[in-house]
Amino acid sequence: MNVYRPPLIALAAAAVVAAAPWIAVAAGPVPTVAVATGTAAAGFELDGALEPLRQSTVAAQVAGNVTQLLVKAGDRVTAGQVLARIDDRDTAAGVAQADAGVAQAEAAFRNAKVHAERTRELRAQQFVSQAALDVAETQFKAAEASLRQAQAARSQAALARGFTAVTAPFAGVVLATHLEAGDLAAPGRPVATVYVPGALRAVVQVPGSRLPLARAAQRVEVLLPGATQWIAPAKVTPLPSADAVSQTVEWRLDLPADAAAGQLPGATVRVRFAAPSAPAAADAVPTVPATALLKRGELTAVYVVQGDRFVLRAVRTGAPVGEQVQVLAGLKAGDRVATDPVRAGLAGATPAP
Numbered sequence: 001m002n003v004y005r006p007p008l009i010a011l012a013a014a015a016v017v018a019a020a021p022w023i024a025v026a027a028g029p030v031p032t033v034a035v036a037t038g039t040a041a042a043g044f045e046l047d048g049a050l051e052p053l054r055q056s057t058v059a060a061q062v063a064g065n066v067t068q069l070l071v072k073a074g075d076r077v078t079a080g081q082v083l084a085r086i087d088d089r090d091t092a093a094g095v096a097q098a099d100a101g102v103a104q105a106e107a108a109f110r111n112a113k114v115h116a117e118r119t120r121e122l123r124a125q126q127f128v129s130q131a132a133l134d135v136a137e138t139q140f141k142a143a144e145a146s147l148r149q150a151q152a153a154r155s156q157a158a159l160a161r162g163f164t165a166v167t168a169p170f171a172g173v174v175l176a177t178h179l180e181a182g183d184l185a186a187p188g189r190p191v192a193t194v195y196v197p198g199a200l201r202a203v204v205q206v207p208g209s210r211l212p213l214a215r216a217a218q219r220v221e222v223l224l225p226g227a228t229q230w231i232a233p234a235k236v237t238p239l240p241s242a243d244a245v246s247q248t249v250e251w252r253l254d255l256p257a258d259a260a261a262g263q264l265p266g267a268t269v270r271v272r273f274a275a276p277s278a279p280a281a282a283d284a285v286p287t288v289p290a291t292a293l294l295k296r297g298e299l300t301a302v303y304v305v306q307g308d309r310f311v312l313r314a315v316r317t318g319a320p321v322g323e324q325v326q327v328l329a330g331l332k333a334g335d336r337v338a339t340d341p342v343r344a345g346l347a348g349a350t351p352a353p
Helices: 011-019 089-124 130-162 208-215
Strands: 032-034 036-039 044-052 055-059 064-069 082-086 165-167 172-177 190-195 200-207 219-223 235-242 248-254 268-274 284-289 294-296 299-306 309-314 316-321 324-329 336-338
Touching: 082 190, 089 130, 200 208, 200 268, 208 235, 208 248, 208 268, 219 248
Parallel strands: none
Antiparallel strands: 032 336, 036 284, 044 200, 044 268, 055 190, 064 082, 082 165, 172 190, 200 248, 219 268, 235 248, 284 324, 294 299, 299 309, 299 336, 316 324
16 A cells, blocks of 8 residues: 655654653553544545635725724624725825816816917908918917826826725624724725625635545535534535645535524535545445544644654545544555554553553
8 A cells, every 4th residue: 555655754753742741751561542444434524614605805005003992803884984094295286286287287278278369360350371270280289188188187186085095895794803993004004804695605625636526525514613513505606726736626515504504604614515425435444433533733643653652644535424534545455553542652561462
């Protein structure tokens, strides 16, 4: 059997000692159990998390100090409600400057318009040349364009001043605030996150090695926090790409409205993929007690008896079967493992006779 050995396994023993510094260095004999075989469970389970179907992180669009933060996490807001205000003195000065520019452009436009009309009359009476009329017409068109430019600048300045009031994009609940009054806001810096309650989905990262089994699953079910019954999602959507680092594919499971009521974003859920019946599902696979597993971050391992000592070995686990857990890679039937991985990782630990 191929043994799954991720890097940095040697660090796990140090992690165990660091996690339990109060334990004496001499561990003494540690009970062991033989790896048994059991019927492969149909499918597998993974941990997931709840997230809102509709969520928006509102960011600042202008720079300036936050003068007011008008909401806090948990507040309900309506569409267009002001969440925070940013110092608008700079933008107010920009609006005043743009207004002055418009007034100046309007005066120049009126002057150019009167001059052009007068020149047309004089040209009709042959008092001025065609060249003089062309110059007057050109000046009038330039003044007209300058006026439109000044008006556009005023609209832009007024829009920028409007950005000093950060508003909610839709009615919902404030999930978190990311700034406080007095902080410096900058374009793109998050101010608050708002979500619509009652519409949630479970998100689970499926390892690439289990994708074929997940796609072939007869059904997908979700176990919500505090619940005892599994529920079927209203919609299952696997994303079309894998994460380049973790080599997992995100699956989004939209919850029914009645099941989502009262649940909170970020809560941990359990997701079960029930595999179809197949001859391989009846194969015997190694199983170990759940208490024999050592988990440190992404590492799952067991302490295997080797002579008169323990050796840490990484394993890849499958679905739980009662109090046992399937071991898909890393162990074979007949291996002996420590039932107390914390003690087995300490100096002086030996297998109990």
